[in-house]
Amino acid sequence: MSVPRxxxxxxxxxxxxxxxxxxxxxxxxxxVPAGNTTLLFTNAGMNQFTDALLGLEKRPNPRATSAQKxxxxxxxxxxxxxxxxxxxxxxxFEMLGNFSFGNYFKKEAIEYAWMFVxxxxxxxxxxxxxxxxxxxxxxxxxxxKHVAPERxxxxxxxxxxxxxxxxxxxxxxxxxxxxxxPIDPFTQPERALEDGPQGVNVSDDYNEIWNLVFMQYDRxxxxxxxxxPFQSIDTGMGLERVSRAVQGxxxxxxxxxxxxxxxxxxxxxxxxxxxxxEKWIGYRVIADHARxxxxxxxxxxxxxxxxxxxxxxxxxxxxxRYGKMIGFxxxxxxxxxxxxxxxxxxxxxxxxxxxxxILEALKREEASFQRTLDRGIALLDDLMNELRGRGESxxxxxxxxxxxxxxxxxxxxxxxxxEENGFTxxxxxxxxxxAAQRARARASGTFNVDAWAEHYRRLADDLPQTAFLGYDYxxxxxxxxxxxxxxxxxxxxxxxxxxTGSEVELLLDRSPFYAEGGGQVGDTGVxxxxxxxxxxxxxxxxxxxxxxxxxxxVSGTIRRGxxxxxxxxxxRRWDIMRNHTxxxxxxxxxxxxxxxHAQQRGSLVAPDYLRFDFNHLQKVSDEELETIERTxxxxxxxxxxxxxxxxxxxxxxxxxxxMLFGEKYGDTVRVVSLCGAGIGxxxxxxxxxxxxxxxxxxxxQIGSLLIAGEQSVSQGVRRITAITGRAAxxxxxxxxxxxxxxxxxxxxxxxxxxxxxxxxQQELAERDRQLQxxxxxLSWRQLDTLLSQVQEVDGVKVLAAQxxxxxxxxxxxxSDWLRDRLGNAIVVLGAAVDEKPLLxxxxxxxxxKRGGHAxxxxxxxxxxxxxxxxxxPNLAQAxxxxxxxxxxxxxxxxxxxxxxxx
Numbered sequence: 001m002s003v004p005r006x007x008x009x010x011x012x013x014x015x016x017x018x019x020x021x022x023x024x025x026x027x028x029x030x031x032v033p034a035g036n037t038t039l040l041f042t043n044a045g046m047n048q049f050t051d052a053l054l055g056l057e058k059r060p061n062p063r064a065t066s067a068q069k070x071x072x073x074x075x076x077x078x079x080x081x082x083x084x085x086x087x088x089x090x091x092x093f094e095m096l097g098n099f100s101f102g103n104y105f106k107k108e109a110i111e112y113a114w115m116f117v118x119x120x121x122x123x124x125x126x127x128x129x130x131x132x133x134x135x136x137x138x139x140x141x142x143x144x145k146h147v148a149p150e151r152x153x154x155x156x157x158x159x160x161x162x163x164x165x166x167x168x169x170x171x172x173x174x175x176x177x178x179x180x181x182p183i184d185p186f187t188q189p190e191r192a193l194e195d196g197p198q199g200v201n202v203s204d205d206y207n208e209i210w211n212l213v214f215m216q217y218d219r220x221x222x223x224x225x226x227x228x229p230f231q232s233i234d235t236g237m238g239l240e241r242v243s244r245a246v247q248g249x250x251x252x253x254x255x256x257x258x259x260x261x262x263x264x265x266x267x268x269x270x271x272x273x274x275x276x277x278e279k280w281i282g283y284r285v286i287a288d289h290a291r292x293x294x295x296x297x298x299x300x301x302x303x304x305x306x307x308x309x310x311x312x313x314x315x316x317x318x319x320x321r322y323g324k325m326i327g328f329x330x331x332x333x334x335x336x337x338x339x340x341x342x343x344x345x346x347x348x349x350x351x352x353x354x355x356x357x358i359l360e361a362l363k364r365e366e367a368s369f370q371r372t373l374d375r376g377i378a379l380l381d382d383l384m385n386e387l388r389g390r391g392e393s394x395x396x397x398x399x400x401x402x403x404x405x406x407x408x409x410x411x412x413x414x415x416x417x418x419e420e421n422g423f424t425x426x427x428x429x430x431x432x433x434x435a436a437q438r439a440r441a442r443a444s445g446t447f448n449v450d451a452w453a454e455h456y457r458r459l460a461d462d463l464p465q466t467a468f469l470g471y472d473y474x475x476x477x478x479x480x481x482x483x484x485x486x487x488x489x490x491x492x493x494x495x496x497x498x499x500t501g502s503e504v505e506l507l508l509d510r511s512p513f514y515a516e517g518g519g520q521v522g523d524t525g526v527x528x529x530x531x532x533x534x535x536x537x538x539x540x541x542x543x544x545x546x547x548x549x550x551x552x553x554v555s556g557t558i559r560r561g562x563x564x565x566x567x568x569x570x571x572r573r574w575d576i577m578r579n580h581t582x583x584x585x586x587x588x589x590x591x592x593x594x595x596x597h598a599q600q601r602g603s604l605v606a607p608d609y610l611r612f613d614f615n616h617l618q619k620v621s622d623e624e625l626e627t628i629e630r631t632x633x634x635x636x637x638x639x640x641x642x643x644x645x646x647x648x649x650x651x652x653x654x655x656x657x658x659m660l661f662g663e664k665y666g667d668t669v670r671v672v673s674l675c676g677a678g679i680g681x682x683x684x685x686x687x688x689x690x691x692x693x694x695x696x697x698x699x700x701q702i703g704s705l706l707i708a709g710e711q712s713v714s715q716g717v718r719r720i721t722a723i724t725g726r727a728a729x730x731x732x733x734x735x736x737x738x739x740x741x742x743x744x745x746x747x748x749x750x751x752x753x754x755x756x757x758x759x760x761q762q763e764l765a766e767r768d769r770q771l772q773x774x775x776x777x778l779s780w781r782q783l784d785t786l787l788s789q790v791q792e793v794d795g796v797k798v799l800a801a802q803x804x805x806x807x808x809x810x811x812x813x814x815s816d817w818l819r820d821r822l823g824n825a826i827v828v829l830g831a832a833v834d835e836k837p838l839l840x841x842x843x844x845x846x847x848x849k850r851g852g853h854a855x856x857x858x859x860x861x862x863x864x865x866x867x868x869x870x871x872x873p874n875l876a877q878a879x880x881x882x883x884x885x886x887x888x889x890x891x892x893x894x895x896x897x898x899x900x901x902x
Contacts, residue, residue: 003122007243007257008347010121011067014096014237017116018065023098024667026066027653028348031299032308040308041071045097046169046213046234052101053169053215055229056457056544060667062103067239068095069295069348073311080315083288084281084322087204087244087251091315092292094239102230106174109212109233110142113176117210121246127179129153129200133160133172139214143174159201162213162234169228171216178245181205209245210237253284257343261287264339269327282326289319290336291344297358298350300601300615302716303365309715313365320369321410334362357597360617361716376409377417384421393422397429404430405437455492456542462494466547467510470523470694471644475512476570482509483529483562489550497559498534505548506534506558512568515539515547518660519603520580520693525568532556573694575607578725581642581696582632582705583610584674586722587658588687589631590614593624600660601717605693609708609723616718620710628720632705639700640674640686647671649690657688665690674699704728772806783818790822793894794901796847797825800893802886805831808838808877815842815875826852828861828893830886837865837880839889848873851900860896864889 004013015025029048033039039047045068051057073080073091082089098112117123130147132139134154143152154160163170177200200206215232217225240252247255253262262283266276276283296312303313316333323332337358345352383399395418403409415425456463464484469475485507486495498504506527513536516522522539527549534551542548551558558564583603590598594616602613620628649669653659657671672695674687696702703725713719723731739750748756782803790799799818805811811831818827824846830839839862841854855876862869862878865885869878880889 003246004120005246007239007255010243010246011094011096011239011347013120014116015065015067017120018063018098018112021063021098021112022061023063023065024059024061026064027649028066028068031069031071031296032301040311041073042068043070043072044068044234045070045095045236046099046215049099049101049234050168051544052099053228053232053234054218054457055102057666059101062101064099064101066097066099067347068097069299070095071292071296073292073315080318084285087253088207088241090240090252090288090291092288092295096237096239096242098233098235100233102232105231105233106139106212106214107142109214109235110139110146110174113210113212113235114146117176121242123178123245129177129179129206131155131160131175131177131200133157133174136160136172136174136214139172139174153200155201162211163219167219167221169215169217169232169234170219170225171214173211173213175208175212176210177206178209179205180207180245180250207241207245208238209242211235253287258284258287260343261290261336261339264336265332268332268335271327279326282322285322286319286326286333286336289315290333291340293319293333293362294337294340294344294351294358295348297361298348298354300599302361302615302617302714303368304715306714316362316365317369317372317410320366321413324373331363331366333366334359337362354597354599354615356595357615357617364617372407372409373413376403376407376413379403379407380409380414380417384418384423387423393424395423395425397426397431398433400425400430401433401437405433455487455489456546456548458492459487459494463543463546464507464509465545466508468514468547469510469512470514470568472512473697476568476573479510479512479566481511481527481564481566483507483527483558483560483564484509486558486560487548489548495560497557498532498553499557500532500553500555502553503550504553504558505550507546507548508564508566511539511547511549512566513539513547513549514573514576514694515541517541518691518693519583520576520605521607523568523573523576525566527551527558527564527566529556529558529562529564531562532558534558572607575725575727576605577694577696578702579607579610579722580605580693581674581699582636582702582722582724583612584672584687584689584691584695585632585635585699585702586610586612586628586705586720587614587689588674589628589635590720592631593628594620599658602713608727609721611719611721613713613717613719615716617716619712620718620720625707625710625720629705629707635674635686636699636702636704638676639698640676641698642695643673643675644695645671645673652688652690655688657690659690706731783814783821786818787821790825791894793897794850795824796850796852796897796901797822798827798894798897799825800828800830800890802830802890805829805833805838807833808840811838811840812842812875812877815840818842819844826854826857826893826897828857828890830861830890832883832886835883837862837867837883837886837889839865839869839878839880841871841876841878843874845874851902852897853900857893857896857900861889861892864892 004010019025029042031042033042033047045066046053049064052059071092080091083091117128118125128147129151130143131153132143134156140152160173160175162173213234215234216228218228219225240255240257243255243257244252249255252258265283265286293312293316301308301312303309303316319333341351341355380403383395387395400411400414403414404411411430418425469479483506486498487505487507488495489505495504513523513525514520516539525536527534527536532553533555534553536549536551538550540548583605587600598614598616600612600614604611646668649665649667652669652671659665669690670692672689672691673685676684676686705722705724706728708721708723710718710720739753743750743753746756746760786799786801789801790797799822803814805814811829815827815829819825819842824844826843826847828839828841830837839858841858843852843854853873855871855873858876858878859868859870862880865880866882867878867880870876
């Protein structure tokens with residue numbers, strides 16, 4: 001067997017090696033952790049195995065291996081600021097891992113690691129160093145069988161005790177380092193001290209390539225360590241770091257994982273090799289952040305202002321900022337991402353499937369950032385001018401933070417521009433404002449573990465598993481069950497009975513009730529014993545395999561251990577199933593119409609409507625919505641068969657089944673297919689999705705689907721709401737009734753209603769024109785009467801009057817006519833137009849030369865009616881709020897003109 005050299009060969013060799021050692025190869029999960037509210041991003045290979053490590057999930061194979069996509073940009077594992085200057089840090093990387101769930105422990109983990117590193121990768125043994133937790137004599141003893149004791153170093157909890165996050169599985173660990181510096185201290189005497197134990201965990205020449213975590217504890221929110229039900233193994237080998245060791249290069253960025261991306265950056269810039277070497281930090285930042293952004297968007301995260309979306313925006317804008325610094329003058333990030341997809345898309349096929357969506361999202365964010373730069377630079381210029389005027393030369397930290405937090409303007413850009421203009425930055429003030437924001441974010445508790453679920457985790461060992469019967473339509477009738485536990489939802493205490501009026505949670509040995517999950521709401525219904533009756537309000541799964549029926553006891557007493565009759569509200573369930581099967585059709589129709597990027601990002605399946613969220617960067621047009629609706633209803637009319645099959649997740653993937661965003665899947669999955677008449681021997685599958693929900697037997701049972709609305713949910717995510725079945729039928733009935741009622745009111749048949757309405761609109765328009773003509777005629781007839789109201793002020797004729805007018809234009813025409821008729825004059829006319837006061841003032845050239853000013857005049861008059869306005873000396877207009885004060889306002893005109901003329 002040849003020694004693996006490329007990153008692709010190393011990844012495959014790792015998976016093959018552990019597969020030969022009895023490990024199941026498990027695909028990478030999404031960068032968005034499924035079912036884990038404590039993490040922003042998947043930050044370790046073990047995230048998808050948390051339940052198995054906690055003993056909450058029993059896997060058919062207690063050994064697993066994976067190549068996992070990982071992001072570390074927040075919390076304890078935040079590597080963002082190190083990216084660029086460091087040879088070994090990235091925000092995104094691949095974690096190669098092997099896992100044991102109560103099967104093997106330290107001895108085997110250490111032996112497997114040594115075999116792979118020395119026998120498969122053929123790394124030089126004299127360059128390898130090992131660390132263990134300070135008092136882990138057991139691990140140190142196993143290592144002593146492979147390496148010299150002096151090469152096994154001990155460190156404290158900061159280096160050798162691993163935790164996934166603030167809570168969860170954790171334990172002591174052992175790390176393998178590979179020395180990349182000169183092995184012979186005599187060739188570079190000044191480096192001699194680094195070729196020894198004092199360089200481990202200190203010098204960048206000591207490349208940590210593998211972390212073996214001995215999972216023994218579960219850390220609670222208060223820091224308490226509880227022994228896990230069994231001891232497990234979780235290891236993580238960074239593909240970038242081990243590729244650096246195998247390929248014998250100086251940094252992760254010199255491996256074949258980054259070189260093609262860095263070459264694309266150089267090609268886009270047109271840099272020479274010397275210029276590239278000078279700009280090495282910028283090149284690295286852009287390459288790393290482009291990888292992160294590409295993978296995050298491929299997993300459904302789009303740039304935004306909250307949570308994961310905000311982090312994505314942060315790293316993207318950091319890359320764009322570095323792009324400006326190293327010479328990019330136009331858009332570039334999408335082209336760099338294209339190189340990422342070319343390099344990684346063969347293994348992570350979602351990148352190729354989502355390529356158009358990824359590139360479009362990046363282009364939009366880059367354009368948005370350019371607008372942010374323009375706005376931020378203008379704000380910063382104003383701020384510096386203000387400071388300069390006060391004789392100050394330090395930009396306050398809170399103002400720098402405001403530019404950063406409110407307007408997205410990067411700190412380092414503010415600093416650079418400020419220094420170019422002779423200013424310095426109050427960095428302490430900025431850091432304090434940033435710390436205060438982080439404290440507010442922590443206090444908001446966005447990612448806290450749900451206390452209700454914690455009750456059940458504590459009781460997990462004592463809780464019986466629930467057998468779900470709800471896929472059997474016969475279970476919609478009355479089903480015999482046993483009440484095996486009663487739980488107080490507030491305290492988590494186990495009860496023996498629940499009397500009338502109690503709100504408790506019943507656990508049954510088996511249940512026909514669907515527990516809320518996968519976007520589908522839980523069932524409701526009734527649970528009755530011989531001595532009591534309870535209404536089921538909702539059903540949840542607090543821990544895997546356990547159904548908690550939240551009930552209100554409405555009569556008698558329910559006791560633990562009693563036999564009972566469980567009855568699902570069947571009519572409600574059928575409505576839910578219509579909407580759930582319809583979401584699968586809608587998902588397929590969206591991808592057919594908008595493109596394969598339009599993948600599900602969330603849903604709600606309720607009895608009265610369905611809600612479906614999906615990736616799309618712009619509003620879905622009315623024409624597209626009509627096409628989507630027609631497509632779904634065509635699938636309904638084709639009366640496709642709904643088939644549900646259980647299979648290994650690998651078989652589902654090979655078949656091409658859709659896996660939904662944010663869902664966590666086990667080794668065995670349920671695939672729901674909508675099948676039509678096939679060509680040849682097998683059915684034609686219109687849709688295949690991994691789904692645990694309840695469905696119809698055939699799509700024809702949906703009846704029909706009507707799209708009720710489309711809207712934006714967040715940046716890059718749209719939402720469609722729709723109704724089916726009885727709700728759609730009722731909506732059509734109401735619309736037909738409204739149509740018939742409207743037709744009767746306008747004297748037409750329903751099928752002639754549009755023509756009749758157009759006719760009525762034309763008639764109304766004609767009558768409106770006639771009315772305006774009459775009003776205009778009446779307005780002009782006022783003019784002769786108005787001429788008798790002219791007064792003379794210091795030799796200038798002044799006319800101030802309230803008139804009937806239909807519009808501002810009508811009022812201006814009248815004032816112009818009067819001004820021209822009177823000669824040396826100032827005219828102010830007021831009218832109630834649309835129930836609001838309107839004023840127009842006009843002055844002749846002679847009056848203007850005497851000091852008259854229509855704009856100033858009408859502004860003062862308008863104050864009386866609670867408004868304002870202005871304009872040129874010869875013509876101006878104003879409005880107001882109080883039409884009753886028009887006479888009072890016009891009465892002031894004479895005195896105001898006298899003041900102007902004097």
